[in-house]
Amino acid sequence: MSRWRWFLLQYMRKLWVRATLIGVLGIAGAGLAALADRIVPPHLVFEIGVDAIDSLLSIIASSMLAVTTFSLSVMTAAFWTASANITPRATRLLAEDRLTQNVLSVFVGSFLFSIVGLVVLKAGAYSAQGRVVLFTITVAVLAMIVMSLMRWIDHLTRFGRVGETLERLEEATRSAFEARLKEPCFGGRPLINTENGLPSDTMAVTSPETGYVTHFSMEELACAVADSGGKVYLAVMPGRFVYRDTVLAWVHFRTPPGADTDRSAVSAAVRDAFTLETYRSFDEDPGYGISVLGEIAQRALSPAVNDPGTAIDVIGRMARLLTLWAEGARSRPDDEIAYPDIYVPPLETAELFAGAFEAIARDGAKMIEVQLKLRETLRSLGRLGDESFRSAARHQAELALKRAGAALVLDEEMRRLEMIRIGD
Structure with a gap:
C-alpha cells in the first residue's frame, strides 16, 4: 500500500x-x-x-x-x-x-x-x-x-459490550491476516536469515525517532534503490517498537563506494518510507490483534473479574485466526513478486503463538476448564500448517502443561490434561 x-x-x-x-x-x-x-x-x-x-x-x-x-x-x-x-x-x-x-x-x-x-x-x-x-x-x-x-x-x-468488541477485534485481526496471506512479504522476497543471509557490505539505516512501526511503503523503498540497482533488506515489521538507533533496514549497493550513487540520499529515502506512530495499528499487524485478544482473556481471568467463559471464548477465536493463517500460508513464485529487490522477513509463527496463549496459560493455570480448552485447541493446531507452525503449537502446549502442573491441586485434573496428547 x-x-x-x-x-x-x-x-x-x-x-x-x-x-x-x-x-x-x-x-x-x-x-x-x-x-x-x-x-x-x-x-x-x-x-x-x-x-x-x-x-x-x-x-x-x-x-x-x-x-x-x-x-x-x-x-x-x-x-x-x-x-x-x-x-x-x-x-x-x-x-x-x-x-x-x-x-x-x-x-x-x-x-x-x-x-x-x-x-x-x-x-x-x-x-x-x-x-x-x-x-x-x-x-x-x-x-x-x-x-x-x-x-x-x-x-x-x-x-x-464484551462480545461485540471481541467480534470487532477478531474481524480486524482476520483482515490483517488475509492481507498478509494475499501478500506474505508485502510483494517482496522473503528474508529468512538476517544473520547469515545479508551481503557483507550493507549499509544500515537506523530509525530517526522512537515509536511503533505502523507502515512502510514498498513503492518508496523500490524507488530509493532503483537508480543504484541496490537491494533493501528490511529489519523491522509493522508492530515493532524501535528506538533512535534501531536498524530499520539494510541497503546493499551494487556500485562500489565513491561511485555516483548518493548513499546518504538513498538512506534518507529508505528512512522516509517508514511510518512511526505512538500506538500500534491493526491494519498490517496481525500480531497486535492477537495480543489485544489475549489481553481481554487476561483481564477475564483476573481475580477481580473471574470470568473464565470469556477466556474460553477468546481461545476459540484464536483457534479460528491461527487456522486461517496455517491453511492459507503459501510461498509466492518469482513471477508474482512485485518488488524483487526488497527482502522482507516473514511473519513469525512462534511469536503469534506466544502472544496468543502464553498469558492465558499463565493466568488460567489454576482453572481446569481453561486448561482443557487450551490444550484441546493446541492439539488441533498442532496438526495444521508447516513444521514451524506445529512446533510452535507443541511448545505452547508443553509450557501450559508445566504451568498447570505447578498450579493445579488435584492429580485427577492433571491426568485429564495429560490424556489430551499433543501430536497424536
Whole structure:
C-alpha cells in the first residue's frame, strides 16, 4: 500500500472527516435550493408555504443538536466502559465504528442544513421553485434522520459490550491476516536469515525517532534503490517498537563506494518510507490483534473479574485466526513478486503463538476448564500448517502443561490434561 493511500485510509476513519463531509453536503443542499429557479421549470412548481418549511427546519435544528450531544455522551460512555472492563486498546476500533460515525455525521449534517436553510429562508432568498426544492430536500433529510435513529437505537444495544468488541477485534485481526496471506512479504522476497543471509557490505539505516512501526511503503523503498540497482533488506515489521538507533533496514549497493550513487540520499529515502506512530495499528499487524485478544482473556481471568467463559471464548477465536493463517500460508513464485529487490522477513509463527496463549496459560493455570480448552485447541493446531507452525503449537502446549502442573491441586485434573496428547 502506498503512503498516500495509507494516510487517506487513516483520515477517512476519523469522525471529524465524515462529519465535515456530510456537513458540507448539508450546507450545499440548502444553498442549492436558492439556485432552483435556474434549474426547475415554473410549471413543475406547486405552492409551498414559508411557515410549513420554517416549522420543519426549526424542529430539525432544535432536535438534532440535542440528539448529537446525547449520542456523543453515549459514545464516550462506551469508550470508558471498554477501557475499564475490556482493554484500552479496543477503544480505537470502537472510535472507528462506521455506523456510529455515519449516524453522528448525519445528525451534524442535518443540523447544519436546517440552520443554513432557516437563515436563507428568513432572508427571503428562496423563490417559489427554491421553496419546493428546499421542502423536498427537507423531507429527504427527515427520512434519513429517522432511518439513522432506528439503526442507532439497534446499535446501542450491542455497542461497547464484551462480545461485540471481541467480534470487532477478531474481524480486524482476520483482515490483517488475509492481507498478509494475499501478500506474505508485502510483494517482496522473503528474508529468512538476517544473520547469515545479508551481503557483507550493507549499509544500515537506523530509525530517526522512537515509536511503533505502523507502515512502510514498498513503492518508496523500490524507488530509493532503483537508480543504484541496490537491494533493501528490511529489519523491522509493522508492530515493532524501535528506538533512535534501531536498524530499520539494510541497503546493499551494487556500485562500489565513491561511485555516483548518493548513499546518504538513498538512506534518507529508505528512512522516509517508514511510518512511526505512538500506538500500534491493526491494519498490517496481525500480531497486535492477537495480543489485544489475549489481553481481554487476561483481564477475564483476573481475580477481580473471574470470568473464565470469556477466556474460553477468546481461545476459540484464536483457534479460528491461527487456522486461517496455517491453511492459507503459501510461498509466492518469482513471477508474482512485485518488488524483487526488497527482502522482507516473514511473519513469525512462534511469536503469534506466544502472544496468543502464553498469558492465558499463565493466568488460567489454576482453572481446569481453561486448561482443557487450551490444550484441546493446541492439539488441533498442532496438526495444521508447516513444521514451524506445529512446533510452535507443541511448545505452547508443553509450557501450559508445566504451568498447570505447578498450579493445579488435584492429580485427577492433571491426568485429564495429560490424556489430551499433543501430536497424536
